[in-house]
Amino acid sequence: MDFLRQTEVIQWKDGKYFTIKENSVDDEYTYLFIDYLPPRKFSTYPKDLEDFAIGYCLGEGLIKDYSDIESISLDGTNVLVSTRLTHNPEEDREQEGIVQERKGNCEHACVCRLLEYQGVNSDNAGGIRSELKSIEPNVSDFTINATQIIKDIKHLTDEARIWQKTAGVHVAQLKYEDKIIIREDVSRHVAVDKVIGAASKEGYDFSRCYISYSGRMPADMLIKVIRVGIPIIISNAAPASSGIDVARMGNITMVGFVRDNRFTIFTAPERINLDK
Structure with missing residues (x-):
């Protein structure tokens, strides 16, 4: 299922309009x-939610690798993750009622109503644990060719099936x-979480991986990449100054503004083979 919806709309073009x-x-x-x-x-976009959950846990520092996850189950669009680490409900006593409902393995209807009433954090702005107390520099010696960056963004666009249908x-x-x-x-955060989660399930060596994606590159996106140890991030969009820092x-x-046959390297250029 593609989770797409068709709507009858009026399109205006060059002084003419019609229904499509x-x-x-x-x-x-x-x-x-x-x-x-x-x-x-x-x-x-409610597909690949298991990949999203794994990538989110990795990017937020809640697990170190895929083996830390004991189980993942889906109940509609609700995702339940159990890890072998200690994540104590005492971190937020006000949510104790929600915790008890989950222990009872309910259908989550009451939980969702409570969430809608209280309001909760969303990852669309970078996640709950969006700051790093300290940053360990990535020491990967992985490199890619400059011409490959152009090919990767083209491949990204060519294979973006849902984007092609909806933008x-x-x-x-x-x-x-x-x-x-x-x-x-x-x-954009969830899209990146999904590829990280899928790669973690396959046991990929993140120090030899790189990500290309559509979207800005602020600090919270870079923090996600740093946590999992991926050395290169590429986008057709712009970075934020916080992301550069x-x-x-x-x-x-960090490579941005990949458009037509050009791009801009903002940091650590030694990983890009500029003559190839």
Whole structure:
């Protein structure tokens, strides 16, 4: 199922107008339950939610690798994650009622109503744990060719099936050796979480991976990449100054403005073979 919706609309062009059918993304709320921590609420394109949950946990520093996850189960668009680490519900006593409902393995209807009433954090602005107390510089000696960057962004666009139909999602691509993972979502953060989660399940060496995606590169996106150890991030969009600062501190190679036959390297240029 593509989770697409067709709507009859009026299109105006060159002084003329006519009725056409336009595709749009049928986005939905996803609730993420991690151990007994307060639930998180996201607006998502509700496919590949298991990959998203794994990537989110990695990017938020809640797990170190895929083996830390004991189980993942889906109940509609609700995702329940259990890890072997200690995530204590005492971190937020006000959510105790929600924790008790989850222990009872309910259908989450009352939980969702409570969340809508209280309001919860969303990852669309970078996540709950969006700051690093310290940054360990990435020491990977992995390199890619300059011409490959142009090819990767073209491949990203060519394979973005939902974007081609709607122009309403972001797309992320993770490359490891000759393997490529592509995921799409209405949130650029969730799209990146999905490819990270899928790669983690496959056991990819993140120090030899890189990500290409559509979207700006602020600090919270770079923090996600730093946490999992990916050395290169590429985008057809712009970085934020906060992203440049974090990329520099984390020794992450940040490439932006990949358009036509050009791009801009903002940090750690040594990982790009400029003559190839």
